[in-house]
Amino acid sequence: MKPFKNRNIISIKDFTKEEIMHILNTAKKFKIKVNPILLKHKILASLFFEPSTRTRFSFESAMERLGGSIISLAEAKSSSASKGESVSDSIKIVDKYCDVIAMRHSLEGSARLASEVSNNPILNGGDGANQHPTQTFLDLFSILETQKKLKGLNVALVGDLKYGRTTHSLAYALGMFGARLFFIAPPSLQMPSYVTHDLKKLKAKYSTHTEPERIMPKLDIFYATRIQKERFGDPMEYEKVKDAYIITNKLLTKVKKNFKILHPLPRVNEINYEVDNTPYAYYFEQANNGLFVREALLALVLGKV
């Protein structure tokens, strides 16, 4: 296992199974007990060139809870990037003012480029449609927490699989750990070929489906994502499929006892509010786990654990 100190967290593909488990185990320790002075005198630069609520808040909260401090863009529009500054120039400047950088940028590969011009570690909070590794770690943490294992699980990824980057890196990670994947989506929003290409290389088992009903009794995890109306060229197509992917209590009548629903949030209407009160809803706990995973990552790359 490569040391984590000064390591960049750019893509799930940069990590072995052993390294991922080390991150998840460290996060578990932070969930049990927080050390409020662990990152004292350390500064996180929070550079969200694109809007973010949960990821940004949880990075900043994680840093504060460990005793560190934060410098941050007030909003993406106020940054020098909006004046035409390149990613590499922005990072080179901010790098001088901090010990670690968490960033989100619309360009794919921007976090990788940032890691090449920065002396401090970069934590990728999303680079366009490419990667969002900290989300994947918190998703894996939540799956492991509820199922006690990752291998051999039946996991459905549901909704917009074409544009949803969270499902791309989660599919890859679950493929690494030997989960059985079910991709449930309208044909026009199915998993892109570059993701299934990777899954084939991993020899991961997956199948594609257009409706969830028949698969529900097999599943351990149902990972829902939002289907956005604007992704459909023809609004009639959206009207046809939108209700097929809404989770209601009726859909949950034949599920296994250990079954859990996850969602990267925000939801719009894909999970009915009545489901929140069932033992299967785990999405709010999942969002909460983002805090512990990001605490673990900050502590690891700063060499404090």
Next chain:
Amino acid sequence: MRAYKVYAIKDGTVIDHIPDGQGMGIIDLLNLRQWNRTVTLGIGFHSKKHGKKDVIKIEDKELTPAEVNKIAIVAPTATMNIIRNHKIVKKFNVELPETLEGIVKCPNPACVTNHDPVATTRFFKENGKKIELRCAYCERYFKEHEIEVI
């Protein structure tokens, strides 16, 4: 006796076994119209292996590794012959290296390498019979017909 359709060169490089029709592209790719010595292009030569082939002879120039890598992308069957004093001193098949730095443009318009002035493209060769590259930045895969050499 073998009849030479293109005259021999004293010093330089002969690129042989170029896929039929790709010779002109290689002339442009290597900017050989600007080379101040003679460059000879033969099109449609008979090839036992491939039926037809193109051949390029460049006087007084030995190609750099970066130039050879460019040829490996557009003409993977090509062979290189380095000529010194009328003799072939080195002969080798072009081979795509594991990593290609700064010679291929990323076809993904959203890739940072198409926007940031300091970014140099980097691609990894995928295993397999056909040419396929993966961008180190946006992590997308690209097939031979999508690849554009810089």
